Amino acid sequence: MDKVEYLKEMILSGVNNLHNNYPHIDKLNVFPVPDGDTGTNMNLTATNGYRDIKDKKFQTIGEELSVFARGLIMGARGNSGVIFSQIVKGFSVGMKDATLLNPGEWKQGLIKASEIAYQAVMKPVEGTILTVIRETAEQANGLADDLDDKEFWTQICQFANTSLDNTPNLLQQLKDVGVVDSGGYGLVKFFEGMSYYVQNSKIVAELQKLEVNDGGNLDIDLEDVEFGYCTETIVDLSSNYVNKLKVNTIRDQLQLYGNTSMVVIIDDDILKVHTHALNPGQVLTFLQQYGDFRTVKVENMTLQSDYQVKGGNPNAKKGWSESSTVLKERNLVNQTATIAVVQSEEQKDYFEKELGIDLAINAGDKMNPSTNDFLKAIRDVDAKNVFILPNNSNVILAARQAEKEEKKSKVLVIPTKTIPQGVSSALSFEPGGNTSANVKNLTKAVKNVISFSIAQAAKDSVSDGVDVKKGQQMAIVDNKIIETQPSIRAVFEKSLSKYITNKVEILTIFVGQDADTSNVNDLRKMLDEDYNIEYEIVDGGQKIYTFIIGIE
Structure with a gap:
């Protein structure tokens, strides 16, 4: 059997082993969101990638890995699935000239796999699948290039498992619940499946009867956490953006929207985006300017966590009530107005009745109002100049995004990061005063508390x-x-x-x-x-x- 066909069977053995373990991986899923789908996403990602190479003949190892990686990217689901696709993309880059599948070539693949995976994630977190691939690559680099293939893969699996076992010591969320990282566990199972083929010249059989996942796997207190929506899409880039669009252009805008868990990939003529968003429509509207959607997936992570966590997620059970979406005409009848973000109805009353704030947004203890919440508040106060006091460092980006998107009122964001800073700024505001003077005085007041x-x-x-x-x-x-x-x-x-x-x-x-x-x-x-x-x-x-x- 030539090495290209040998690699295809190694890959299938890894894909099958990942499939056989995906329900258990789902049970471990606590980070970044306990939505219980890491195993499902990695399994669907891997299966889609293998489908693209299954019935094709390839001339080289590099070509086969490249097509497998592209299939993974096109079918990647979830944060872990997208990162897994980038790990394989790294193998395809590091092993583009490989001919022997020897330890020296695999070591080059591991180094590139770690490098490209880290590049894809805006804010890499240690104690995750990223740590497992990086530490495995670092440890493998110390192995001899002429090491026996079986011994090499035995060592790779040992390195990966050691790294996986240490993930709770690097990430508190894992330690609190007593689990290892689910994405890292999935990567280990993929490696173990590949190693099984090297050791036994047999492909891991795909099991028909798998572990049952009845939910309620994690004993954690979600309180009033709302996770938003896992938003994923593939955009076929318009010709004027191919080889021109930069990853940071997408990342920076998503960050302004207040999104988290961002993984952005540009692969030739496609843009692949994974993000956690409170307003997925905002994300999709922004991305649509770069081309046509090939796929779109939006999943409610609060509902998913209701199944994964013992006792459920309280926000997942909230009802829905209809409200009017008709926007009243704006005449900018007021010269100036003020908006503040607060944590409770009591604080809202204090800011509005005692401090004279025109509208206080009660964002609760999460303090995460969306850009649309600000735009609605700006419409409601209907003023030519609107001062916003975010009162939380995490809220400032959403307020600044509203400042950019608002077309009628002039919006001025004062960078208050705490409730006391908001109080001090509110007391410094002069309703009939000069706009620039008010900006100066309110900003100065922040430093005095x-x-x-x-x-x-x-x-x-x-x-x-x-x-x-x-x-x-x-x-x-x-x-x-x-x-x-x-x-x-x-x-x-x-x-x-x-x-x-x-x-x-x-x-x-x-x-x-x-x-x-x-x-x-x-x-x-x-x-x-x-x-x-x-x-x-x-x-x-x-x-x-x-x-x-x-x-x-």
Whole structure:
């Protein structure tokens, strides 16, 4: 048997072994979203790739791998499936001149597989399939080029399994649930299938009866998490974009939309995009300008996680109510207006009634309003100049995207990253004032406030260089954990007190849902007895943070 046909049978053995294990891989799926489809996606991706080489004759190893990789890209599903396609793409590049399938050639393939896979992912995360391919390639590089083929593949599988077993130590989400990375597990099974063929000259048989997946596989608390939509498409690029469109052009725009898990691939005349989006229509509308859709897939990950997680996802069970989509005519009747993003109805009332904000968007504890949410708010305030206070660093991109897309009003985004910064900016706003002066004053106000918050640690971790134990009270300053204390009172006395200097004039204190009367009394007592300072206590109603305190 020539080496080209030998490789095809190796690949089929790997594809079959991946198929035989895909239900179990689904059960492990917790990162980046516990939607329970990693195994399914990798299986469908691999099967589609093999279909493209199954009945074809190839002259070279490089040609065969190239067609297999293209088939994987065209059929790639999910984050893991797309990354898997890029791993194989790397093999095809690294082994384009291979003739012997010896260890030296496979080592070149592994190096390129790691390199191209990492390039495809905007924000590579360690403890995933990426780590497994990289560490396997690095370890394999130390093997002799003339090593026996059987021993070489035994070592490859050992390296891959060792890397896989270590993934929970690199990614906290895996450690919390007690599983290894599902995508990495799928890659290991593919390698083990290929190795089986090398060791036994037999293809792993495709099993007809597989492990049953009845759901409820992960015991995690989703609280009010909404994952959005897994959005994937292949675009046949218009001729004017072929060999001209850059990956970063697509990535940068998707990031502005607030998307996550972005994998963008340009392969000759096709654009392949995978992303997690709260507004998939926005993504598809943007991509359509580059050509015609060949395939489109949009899946609700919140519904998927309802099946995968014990107890389900509370957001997956929410109902639907009809609302009017007719937009009222805009006359820009107001000269200026202000919009702020808040975490609760109580904060919404405070910003609107006490601070004079025209419209506060209650984004809940997730604080992830979409660009469309901002555009709707801009329409509602109907003003020539609209100031937006995002009040969260993760919200600024969506606000800036609304600034770009809004055609009638002039939108000005003030980069407030916390609720206290939003309060300080709101108090600096002059409704009848000059626009540029307001921008200057509001932006300056952000720098004059320290944002201090208190939250209880939900798990053991190391964050911002601080060793955090479950149940401890975290003192957080300007979104960074500075230290932990055993109680809220201790945070007041040992952490908060450091920031109340003789230059401080006032504290604005938002009391969260988890705070009790004794906590508030302790804070009052400390401020009244130890400091000559003004303070305002507000029913903040926020989750997660027991107290949010603005220090000015």
